[in-house]
Amino acid sequence: MKHVLSILVHNQPGVLVRVAGMFSRRGFNIHSLAVGTTYDTECSRITVVVCGDDGILDQVIKQLEKLVEVVAIQILPQDSAVRRGMAMIKISAGDKRGEVLKLADVFRASVVDVSEHTVTFEITGDEDKINAFAEVLAPYGIMELVRTGLVGLARGDNTIHQYERRNFHEQIVL
Amino acid sequence: MKITGAQVIIECLKEQGVDTVFGYPGGTILPFYDAMIDSSLRHILTVHEQGAAHAADGYARASGRVGVCIATSGPGATNLITGLAAAFMDSIPVVAITGQVPTSMIGRDTFQEIDITGMTMAITKHNFIVKDVTKLAETIRYAFRIARSGRPGPVLVDIPRDVQTGQVDFEPAKSIEKYSWAVGQEVLKRISSAVQAIEGAKKPVIIVGGGAITAKADKEILTLAEKLQAPVVSTLMGLGAFKASHPLFLGLTGMHGLKVANNAVWEADVLIAVGSRFGDRLTGDREKYIEDKTVIHIDIDPAEIDKNVAAHIGLTGDLKIIVELLNQQLSQKTPDAWWAMIRKWQQEERGDSEGDALSPQWIFRHIAEQTKGKDYIFVTDVGQHQMWAAQYLSLETPRSWITSGGLGAMGFGLPAALGAQFAMPDKKVIHVAGDGGFKMTGAELYTIAVNKLPIVSLIINNNGLGMIRQLQHVFFDKHYTSCTLPDMNFVTFAAAFGVHAVSVGSPEEFAKEFKRALFSNQPEVIVLNISNEELVTPMANPGGAINAYIDM
Numbered sequence: 001m002k003h004v005l006s007i008l009v010h011n012q013p014g015v016l017v018r019v020a021g022m023f024s025r026r027g028f029n030i031h032s033l034a035v036g037t038t039y040d041t042e043c044s045r046i047t048v049v050v051c052g053d054d055g056i057l058d059q060v061i062k063q064l065e066k067l068v069e070v071v072a073i074q075i076l077p078q079d080s081a082v083r084r085g086m087a088m089i090k091i092s093a094g095d096k097r098g099e100v101l102k103l104a105d106v107f108r109a110s111v112v113d114v115s116e117h118t119v120t121f122e123i124t125g126d127e128d129k130i131n132a133f134a135e136v137l138a139p140y141g142i143m144e145l146v147r148t149g150l151v152g153l154a155r156g157d158n159t160i161h162q163y164e165r166r167n168f169h170e171q172i173v174l
Numbered sequence: 175m176k177i178t179g180a181q182v183i184i185e186c187l188k189e190q191g192v193d194t195v196f197g198y199p200g201g202t203i204l205p206f207y208d209a210m211i212d213s214s215l216r217h218i219l220t221v222h223e224q225g226a227a228h229a230a231d232g233y234a235r236a237s238g239r240v241g242v243c244i245a246t247s248g249p250g251a252t253n254l255i256t257g258l259a260a261a262f263m264d265s266i267p268v269v270a271i272t273g274q275v276p277t278s279m280i281g282r283d284t285f286q287e288i289d290i291t292g293m294t295m296a297i298t299k300h301n302f303i304v305k306d307v308t309k310l311a312e313t314i315r316y317a318f319r320i321a322r323s324g325r326p327g328p329v330l331v332d333i334p335r336d337v338q339t340g341q342v343d344f345e346p347a348k349s350i351e352k353y354s355w356a357v358g359q360e361v362l363k364r365i366s367s368a369v370q371a372i373e374g375a376k377k378p379v380i381i382v383g384g385g386a387i388t389a390k391a392d393k394e395i396l397t398l399a400e401k402l403q404a405p406v407v408s409t410l411m412g413l414g415a416f417k418a419s420h421p422l423f424l425g426l427t428g429m430h431g432l433k434v435a436n437n438a439v440w441e442a443d444v445l446i447a448v449g450s451r452f453g454d455r456l457t458g459d460r461e462k463y464i465e466d467k468t469v470i471h472i473d474i475d476p477a478e479i480d481k482n483v484a485a486h487i488g489l490t491g492d493l494k495i496i497v498e499l500l501n502q503q504l505s506q507k508t509p510d511a512w513w514a515m516i517r518k519w520q521q522e523e524r525g526d527s528e529g530d531a532l533s534p535q536w537i538f539r540h541i542a543e544q545t546k547g548k549d550y551i552f553v554t555d556v557g558q559h560q561m562w563a564a565q566y567l568s569l570e571t572p573r574s575w576i577t578s579g580g581l582g583a584m585g586f587g588l589p590a591a592l593g594a595q596f597a598m599p600d601k602k603v604i605h606v607a608g609d610g611g612f613k614m615t616g617a618e619l620y621t622i623a624v625n626k627l628p629i630v631s632l633i634i635n636n637n638g639l640g641m642i643r644q645l646q647h648v649f650f651d652k653h654y655t656s657c658t659l660p661d662m663n664f665v666t667f668a669a670a671f672g673v674h675a676v677s678v679g680s681p682e683e684f685a686k687e688f689k690r691a692l693f694s695n696q697p698e699v700i701v702l703n704i705s706n707e708e709l710v711t712p713m714a715n716p717g718g719a720i721n722a723y724i725d726m
């Protein structure tokens with residue numbers, strides 16, 4: 001099973017290696033990873049998609065909580081969070097260009113580059129949508145594909161800041 | 175007033191109550207060494223940086239204080255790695271300070287440049303590289319706080335040379351913060367379900383682990399055991415947390431645990447684990463281990479709950495407080511039928527292991543008798559002798575047993591023993607090693623000799639890597655390879671360092687020499703020549719049930 005975790009971390013050198021290293025060291029599988037700054041210059045936010053059952057998810061969270069730079073961890077479940085990734089897909093359009101453009105329309109993908117033989121699309125959405133789009137494009141010949149890890153936010157009033165447990169963390173684990 | 179970064183390090187170490195550091199100099203750490211000349215810090219120059227790391231670790235294990243080791247960049251720093259890993263696996267508070275090439279040279283494969291923070295990420299609780307001298311003091315203070323708080327562990331601080339020579343305004347720390355732990359509602363609720371489970375137990379067993387020592391929870395655990403009249407077993411790391419001479423104590427449990435202890439765990443209906451991480455050498459098959467029982471797991475590290483075995487009731491937090499809360503709610507029990515079963519196992523086992531000649535059983539029972547009731551610190555290396563010591567010594571007080579449990583690092587013993595002796599100058603330190611492991615770090619006899627440490631080193635010489643031979647005996651159909659060590663003269667080896675040594679081959683000789691060595695005020699080495707065919711028994715199949723013993 002895939003779980004999406006949002007992790008707020010202090011911007012320290014090596015923090016990404018520490019987080020990623022914990023996953024590989026303990027044999028947890030990362031499906032995707034997205035990192036970026038936040039509006040707070042002190043903090044970055046990492047979104048990871050991990051594969052595993054609830055027991056593994058529990059361990060992942062507890063092990064993350066032990067990392068000194070981790071400020072907060074939030075689970076982003078499918079039904080109560082918005083989760084999006086972005087992909088770019090380059091295909092060799094050839095004489096089927098019109099057909100392909102129509103398909104893209106259905107998926108609300110936009111064209112970001114066109115050349116004599118190629119079209120590059122940009123598509124945003126949840127995993128399933130991106131997978132579905134890639135599947136319908138496959139017969140036309142995908143030249144290359146790149147996608148970001150998922151990012152996400154909980155719906156409604158819920159924010160990651162509710163999960164900041166600096167104090168708890170320092171007392172128990174540090 | 176401005177002082178140098180090197181002086182900041184020293185001021186911060188003193189603030190933290192550090193009086194002794196173990197280290198080895200080199201180019202990038204020389205500014206610190208230069209500043210140390212004028213300070214009150216005592217620097218112990220070891221033979222090798224691995225020795226410095228193990229010594230800092232032994233210092234911490236013996237005293238409960240943070241051990242400190244120092245090394246230069248590159249090879250100095252990489253030599254610390256085994257030592258830091260040993261401390262990490264056993265949750266021991268150590269701060270390592272390493273020199274680094276100047277900040278302007280980082281990333282250019284400069285002479286003796288190694289990315290030591292990258293390398294030690296997996297074997298430290300946390301690590302830092304300090305590139306700005308104004309951040310140095312707060313980083314060192316933070317490093318100590320991380321090392322000693324919660325579940326302790328090693329922390330490395332990498333300090334480029336120019337940061338050590340840089341000038342900065344220094345402000346002494348206001349006070350060293352103390353954290354206290356409040357019991358949350360969640361835990362309180364679970365404590366009452368734990369009490370319920372324990373009250374209903376017919377065959378309770380208490381397992382003490384290393385965490386019990388760190389948390390200073392020995393008295394609370396004693397009360398718990400006496401209240402419940404429950405048998406107590408110990409992990410390798412927990413030895414000393416519960417008085418071995420206490421009638422409720424059954425001894426070591428785990429792969430080489432005593433049968434009575436393993437049988438009790440197997441038969442238990444409620445298992446109360448205090449400060450143990452349920453390591454594989456303790457549990458064998460993790461699922462079978464908890465079959466038909468309620469597991470109450472008490473640990474300070476939330477990540478330990480359900481990591482290895484699924485606990486029915488997990489209680490995270492300060493062990494001392496949690497066990498005390500349990501005690502307040504539990505009623506006094508009287509010994510019952512459970513004990514009849516246990517005493518029967520105990521009788522059977524006594525018959526099993528009577529020793530003769532200079533057998534391991536005889537040796538360690540003799541040592542136990544001779545040291546009973548006195549303040550000794552035992553430090554072991556890794557191998558068969560370690561297991562025999564764990565099985566037969568009578569360890570009565572916390573911090574009287576120092577061993578590399580999680581990492582099982584051969585070569586740990588001698589340097590850890592010297593660290594322990596520096597921490598506890600008034601106690602007698604007895605070091606036990608195999609002939610293999612002794613050779614790994616035996617040159618630290620030099621440090622012991624130079625500092626005239628009255629450590630008694632016992633080399634259990636079976637002319638080989640006994641534990642390897644045992645594994646080949648059991649799992650490789652007695653195809654022995656690379657486990658025989660041609661004779662070496664340990665007496666002349668010790669003599670080269672100016673250390674007095676004798677070699678013995680009979681119980682009478684050993685008894686005489688051991689008695690003499692215990693009252694000696696200089697370093698002593700006793701080589702005990704035993705048969706190479708001795709095996710550690712019992713031995714439960716690794717990965718199997720803990721009461722499924724291998725027939726040897």
Ligand SMILES: Cc1ncc(C[n+]2csc(CCOP(=O)(O)OP(=O)(O)O)c2C)c(N)n1
Nearest residue numbers: 557558559584608609610611638639640641
């Ligand atoms: C650094 C290191 N290398 C290898 C091992 C694997 N190992 C475990 S016990 C052992 C044999 C130890 O032999 P010795 O020191 O003579 O002690 P004995 O088992 O004979 O008591 C070995 C090689 C280890 N634990 N540590």
